Amino acid sequence: MTGRLKGNGEPIIARNLVRRFGDKVAVDDLSFHVKAGEIYGLLGPNGAGKTTTVKMIAGLLPPTEGTVEVFGFDPITNPIEVKQRIGLVPEDHILYKSLTPREFFDFVASVRRLKPAMVRQRLHSFVDAFELQEYFDKPIAALSHGTKQKISVISALLHEPKLLILDEPLSGLDARSARVLKDILNFHLENDGGILFSSHILEVAESLCNRIGIIDEGRMVAEGTVKELRKMVKSVGGSLEEVFLRAVQQDAEVAATVAALRRALKETQQ
Amino acid sequence: MTDTTSRQESLGLREIWRLSGMISFEVQFQSALEMSQGAFGQSIEKQIKKARSNSRVNKGMVSVFTLVLAATFGFLVWAALSGVIGVSPDLQWTTVALTVSIFTLMNFGFLVFWGVMQVTSFISSGAASIGMYLPISRSDASKLALFGFIRLFDAQIITIIVAFPIAYFVATFSLLGFLSCLGITVVTMALAVTMMLLLAIYFHSKIQSSGGSRFSTLIRLVFTLFFVMAIMGFSLSIQLISFILPIIEAFAIALTPYWSWLAIIFPFSFGLVVTQATGVPGTPFIWYAAVSFIVFLLLAVLGIRWSGGLLSRIGAGAVVETGPTIIQPVTVTVSRVGVAVMRKDLRIAFRTPGQAIMFFLPVLMMLPFIFQFFEGTGAIYVMDILILITTPATMLSFFAIFFLSVEARGMAFTLTLPLKTETILRSKAQLITCMAIAIPVVVFIVSLLRPLTSWVSLALSVSMIPLVYVAAFLSLVLFTRIIGGGRLVGFEISQHIGQMIVVGMLAATLALIPLGLYGLTWIFMASLGFTIDMAHLGALISVWLGILFNYLLGKILASRMLLD
Numbered sequence: 001m002t003g004r005l006k007g008n009g010e011p012i013i014a015r016n017l018v019r020r021f022g023d024k025v026a027v028d029d030l031s032f033h034v035k036a037g038e039i040y041g042l043l044g045p046n047g048a049g050k051t052t053t054v055k056m057i058a059g060l061l062p063p064t065e066g067t068v069e070v071f072g073f074d075p076i077t078n079p080i081e082v083k084q085r086i087g088l089v090p091e092d093h094i095l096y097k098s099l100t101p102r103e104f105f106d107f108v109a110s111v112r113r114l115k116p117a118m119v120r121q122r123l124h125s126f127v128d129a130f131e132l133q134e135y136f137d138k139p140i141a142a143l144s145h146g147t148k149q150k151i152s153v154i155s156a157l158l159h160e161p162k163l164l165i166l167d168e169p170l171s172g173l174d175a176r177s178a179r180v181l182k183d184i185l186n187f188h189l190e191n192d193g194g195i196l197f198s199s200h201i202l203e204v205a206e207s208l209c210n211r212i213g214i215i216d217e218g219r220m221v222a223e224g225t226v227k228e229l230r231k232m233v234k235s236v237g238g239s240l241e242e243v244f245l246r247a248v249q250q251d252a253e254v255a256a257t258v259a260a261l262r263r264a265l266k267e268t269q270q
Numbered sequence: 271m272t273d274t275t276s277r278q279e280s281l282g283l284r285e286i287w288r289l290s291g292m293i294s295f296e297v298q299f300q301s302a303l304e305m306s307q308g309a310f311g312q313s314i315e316k317q318i319k320k321a322r323s324n325s326r327v328n329k330g331m332v333s334v335f336t337l338v339l340a341a342t343f344g345f346l347v348w349a350a351l352s353g354v355i356g357v358s359p360d361l362q363w364t365t366v367a368l369t370v371s372i373f374t375l376m377n378f379g380f381l382v383f384w385g386v387m388q389v390t391s392f393i394s395s396g397a398a399s400i401g402m403y404l405p406i407s408r409s410d411a412s413k414l415a416l417f418g419f420i421r422l423f424d425a426q427i428i429t430i431i432v433a434f435p436i437a438y439f440v441a442t443f444s445l446l447g448f449l450s451c452l453g454i455t456v457v458t459m460a461l462a463v464t465m466m467l468l469l470a471i472y473f474h475s476k477i478q479s480s481g482g483s484r485f486s487t488l489i490r491l492v493f494t495l496f497f498v499m500a501i502m503g504f505s506l507s508i509q510l511i512s513f514i515l516p517i518i519e520a521f522a523i524a525l526t527p528y529w530s531w532l533a534i535i536f537p538f539s540f541g542l543v544v545t546q547a548t549g550v551p552g553t554p555f556i557w558y559a560a561v562s563f564i565v566f567l568l569l570a571v572l573g574i575r576w577s578g579g580l581l582s583r584i585g586a587g588a589v590v591e592t593g594p595t596i597i598q599p600v601t602v603t604v605s606r607v608g609v610a611v612m613r614k615d616l617r618i619a620f621r622t623p624g625q626a627i628m629f630f631l632p633v634l635m636m637l638p639f640i641f642q643f644f645e646g647t648g649a650i651y652v653m654d655i656l657i658l659i660t661t662p663a664t665m666l667s668f669f670a671i672f673f674l675s676v677e678a679r680g681m682a683f684t685l686t687l688p689l690k691t692e693t694i695l696r697s698k699a700q701l702i703t704c705m706a707i708a709i710p711v712v713v714f715i716v717s718l719l720r721p722l723t724s725w726v727s728l729a730l731s732v733s734m735i736p737l738v739y740v741a742a743f744l745s746l747v748l749f750t751r752i753i754g755g756g757r758l759v760g761f762e763i764s765q766h767i768g769q770m771i772v773v774g775m776l777a778a779t780l781a782l783i784p785l786g787l788y789g790l791t792w793i794f795m796a797s798l799g800f801t802i803d804m805a806h807l808g809a810l811i812s813v814w815l816g817i818l819f820n821y822l823l824g825k826i827l828a829s830r831m832l833l834d
């Protein structure tokens with residue numbers, strides 16, 4: 001908060017964040033921080049409050065209570081400074097549907113006042129890496145989910161942000177592109193960038209993140225490195241374990257439901 | 271639902287009606303949802319409810335509107351035949367035939383126009399193809415798709431088919447006239463449905479294929495223009511209703527020698543058929559009008575059959591072919607922030623027929639006045655020009671805030687960029703200002719047809735550009751303050767209509783102030799004995815002062831009311 005820190009503070013410091021929508025408490029007293037050079041994973045089931053948290057950090061939604069600092073700036077009072085320093089890949093790709101990627105990148109690069117030579121070079125390598133050439137002049141509306149996701153990722157990376165925020169970025173990406181994205185993230189870390197990453201899939205968080213915060217119903221239920229978390233789950237048992245399962249093993253739950261359904265269907269046959 | 275596999279019983283009309291209602295609601299809901307995606311804090315249940323009530327309100331409004339049209343139609347026919355307006359007896363038949371033709375064309379054009387606005391979402395929603403995946407016969411699947419489509423405009427189509435023949439009957443008391451009018455109306459509706467599908471497929475395939483090439487940009491523009499013309503013709507006729515009959519009569523006189531040709535062409539053959547069936551005295555029997563009508567009838571039947579099958583296949587992705595893509599090198603054009611934002615808004619607006627039309631709003635509103643200029647002779651006074659430009663200038667100022675939603679869902683993305691709220695608002699104001707450029711252009715064209723008494727007329731019309739910009743910006747700032755507390759937020763238009771109207775009126779008033787100053791200053795100076803030229807010059811200066819005042823007010827408000 002001190003003036004000295006503005007622009008140099010830690011990538012993210014969130015203190016006691018609360019966000020309500022009417023009666024619904026989407027985020028409930030959430031505190032965490034993200035350091036330079038680390039990937040912090042927000043892990044939680046659908047509806048846990050990940051997207052709401054991301055929006056508050058990116059200056060898109062004011063918190064009901066609590067404060068956020070992004071490099072020492074408050075996203076609500078200094079949105080421009082914050083938005084200049086972050087690259088955001090939102091959960092649903094909110095792009096302009098009738099524009100082509102070319103027109104879209106024109107717009108983003110211009111608004112961010114980037115140097116043409118630098119943009120061209122970066123764009124070239126991204127487009128090559130994601131194999132986007134043939135889509136470059138098609139309206140975004142006509143592109144597949146995964147391709148839109150790639151465009152969203154590129155537009156978030158174009159200005160070499162110091163902090164990357166990715167809200168479930170791997171959904172819709174094929175194996176190759178997911179691999180490319182992971183490489184890009186690693187490169188970003190090596191250059192001392194910070195990354196906030198949200199996911200509802202344990203494996204993804206495990207393989208990517210340095211530290212993980214597990215949230216459920218808007219509250220932080222456990223935080224630490226993957227190793228620490230595993231230890232915790234074993235020792236505590238009971239409620240934490242339950243939440244952990246709900247957060248990360250929905251797949252198993254789904255499998256059980258499917259099995260039950262299959263049985264029921266079999267019984268009704270003939 | 272018992273044992274659908276063994277026997278393929280075809281669906282009853284009632285089933286089709288019920289299912290198609292669901293399809294058509296789904297389409298409306300999806301496009302409403304699309305529009306409101308930028309809105310935060312809206313529950314889906316609420317949105318569904320709202321979509322339902324909105325669709326009812328829209329249908330109600332369209333029906334009332336159609337009824338007014340039908341009443342006008344009946345009145346005109348009655349007036350022509352009863353001689354109240356003084357149509358000479360030997361011109362009665364042409365006047366009636368022409369009136370029927372014009373309204374037929376209007377119903378056709380309006381339905382096509384309305385349809386194409388929705389048909390793209392109908393196709394992209396995929397709801398039409400639902401029948402393809404159900405265990406029902408192909409003909410049922412296509413009926414389902416067709417009805418689902420038609421039901422998007424059911425209120426309008428039904429009102430037209432009921433109200434127009436009845437209005438005609440009331441005006442003529444001719445049973446044959448009533449029946450023939452019913453016939454041509456039904457055929458016209460069928461033709462319109464076919465037409466909108468043809469256009470929609472074309473549009474859809476263009477959107478799907480390469481968006482960057484010059485050619486497709488051109489096509490899109492032509493497409494947009496087509497619809498602009500349709501709505502222009504339509505609203506023009508509405509505005510002209512008070513003096514429409516003399517105009518029809520004038521046209522009728524001019525067209526009389528050409529009826530033998532016109533009788534082949536839609537909608538004139540339709541008009542002639544009705545007139546003949548009614549037995550208006552003096553109507554020549556042009557037999558090929560009847561033949562032409564029968565040909566169109568066959569076309570309509572074929573078109574409708576084709577449409578149903580096509581609709582059910584489009585959604586499944588069968589029909590639309592996309593052209594080959596030529597891979598262009600990866601480059602970008604980096605420009606100034608303000609320019610980039612406005613260019614983006616322009617591109618988006620021009621690719622949405624509904625918004626592209628707004629660009630022609632000023633011309634549209636000036637047309638009736640221009641018609642009056644045609645009738646007169648001699649030089650045009652500054653006051654006439656003042657009246658001519660007041661409507662478009664105030665209307666544009668009024669509509670400015672509606673352009674906050676140009677980008678619809680995209681707004682949510684814009685908000686993630688490091689853009690000051692003021693920059694975004696200025697770019698919207700500039701977008702509106704682009705439309706105001708038409709005002710001096712029209713005045714200039716008018717000046718080529720009839721001389722102006724003073725150069726002040728041109729200067730005044732050019733002043734409308736900054737006037738609109740300033741008023742538009744002011745209203746955008748106020749609106750942002752009201753709904754977002756000084757910060758731009760995604761919002762849904764239908765939720766804020768009240769505030770929009772209030773702010774819009776305020777903006778229109780602000781735009782009117784400089785124009786009012788013009789009149790006041792002129793009268794004041796003229797009464798003091800200044801020459802007319804001096805008075806005009808003085809008045810022009812007060813317009814500029816008024817604009818300057820609004821400009822400063824906008825600056826102050828923006829710095830006080832906007833948060834970043």
Ligand SMILES: Nc1ncnc2c1ncn2[C@@H]1O[C@H](COP(=O)(O)OP(=O)(O)O)[C@@H](O)[C@H]1O
Nearest residue numbers: 021026045046047048049050051052310311312
């Ligand atoms: N705009 C909103 N209005 C009302 N409730 C919301 C809104 N946005 C999110 N919520 C609610 O807040 C909770 C958290 O949502 P979200 O942050 O999207 O979760 P996640 O991203 O973890 O899946 C959910 O229960 C959701 O229904």
Ligand SMILES: [Mg+2]
Nearest residue numbers: 050051052091
């Ligand atoms: Mg989410």
